Amino acid sequence: DSGVTQTPKHLITATGQRVTLRCSPRSGDLSVYWYQQSLDQGLQFLIQYYNGEERAKGNILERFSAQQFPDLHSELNLSSLELGDSALYFCASSASTGTHSPLHFGNGTRLTVT
Amino acid sequence: GENVEQHPSTLSVQEGDSAVIKCTYSDSASNYFPWYKQELGKRPQLIIDIRSNVGEKKDQRIAVTLNKTAKHFSLHITETQPEDSAVYFCAAPTSGSARQLTFGSGTQLTVLP
Numbered sequence: 723d724s725g726v727t728q729t730p731k732h733l734i735t736a737t738g739q740r741v742t743l744r745c746s747p748r749s750g751d752l753s754v755y756w757y758q759q760s761l762d763q764g765l766q767f768l769i770q771y772y773n774g775e776e777r778a779k780g781n782i783l784e785r786f787s788a789q790q791f792p793d794l795h796s797e798l799n800l801s802s803l804e805l806g807d808s809a810l811y812f813c814a815s816s817a818s819t820g821t822h823s824p825l826h827f828g829n830g831t832r833l834t835v836t
Numbered sequence: 837g838e839n840v841e842q843h844p845s846t847l848s849v850q851e852g853d854s855a856v857i858k859c860t861y862s863d864s865a866s867n868y869f870p871w872y873k874q875e876l877g878k879r880p881q882l883i884i885d886i887r888s889n890v891g892e893k894k895d896q897r898i899a900v901t902l903n904k905t906a907k908h909f910s911l912h913i914t915e916t917q918p919e920d921s922a923v924y925f926c927a928a929p930t931s932g933s934a935r936q937l938t939f940g941s942g943t944q945l946t947v948l949p
Contacts, residue, residue: 764942767936824882
C-alpha cells in the first residue's frame with residue numbers, strides 16, 4: 723500500500739458530463755501530481771500542486787482543472803467529457819516539490835466515457 | 837520540451853536470463869533517475885532509483901547504471917522470473933521553470949517460463 727488514496731476506483735459516465743476525481747496524499751507529503759494513462763499508453767503528466775499552490779502544468783486540457791485543499795487532498799475536475807478522455811487517472815504524492823523525491827502512486831481511477 | 841527516450845518497447849526473455857532496458861535524457865542538469873514497475877491493471881511502483889553522484893546502484897536482482905556523459909541510464913534485471921513480467925517505466929527530470937519528472941514510454945517485459 724502506497725498510502726495514496728484515490729476515489730472512486732471506477733467511474734462510468736456519458737459524453738458531455740463532468741466528474742471529479744479525488745486524491746489523498748501520503749501522510750506528510752505536500753506535493754500531489756496527476757497523471758493520465760490511456761490504453762497501452764505511458765504516463766502523461768497533467769498537473770502538480772505543492773502545499774495548495776499550482777507548481778507545474780503538463781499537457782492538461784482546458785476542460786480539466788485541479789486544486790489542492792488546505793488538508794492537502796486534491797481533486798481533478800474533468801468537464802465536457804469526450805470518448806477520448808477514457809483512461810486511468812493516477813494521483814501521486816511526494817515529500818517535496820523537487821524532482822529528486824520518489825513519487826508514490828495511488829491505485830488510480832478508471833474513467834470510462836460512453 | 838524535454839524528452840525521455842526508452843528502448844525497447846517490448847522485450848521477451850527466457851526465465852533465468854537477464855533483461856536490460858535503456859533510457860536517454862536530454863537535460864544535462866537532471867540528477868535523479870527512478871524506475872517504476874507497473875503490473876497489469878495496477879499502479880506504478882518504484883523499484884529502484886539512482887542519483888547523479890553515483891554510477892551504479894544494486895538491489896538484489898535489480899541494478900541501475902548511469903552514464904551522465906552520454907546522458908543515458910539503464911535497468912538491469914538478472915535471473916529473471918515470471919513475476920518480473922510487467923511494464924517498466926524510466927523517468928528523468930525535465931527542465932523549465934517548474935521541473936517535474938517525465939516518464940519514458942514504457943517497456944513491456946515478458947519472461948517466458
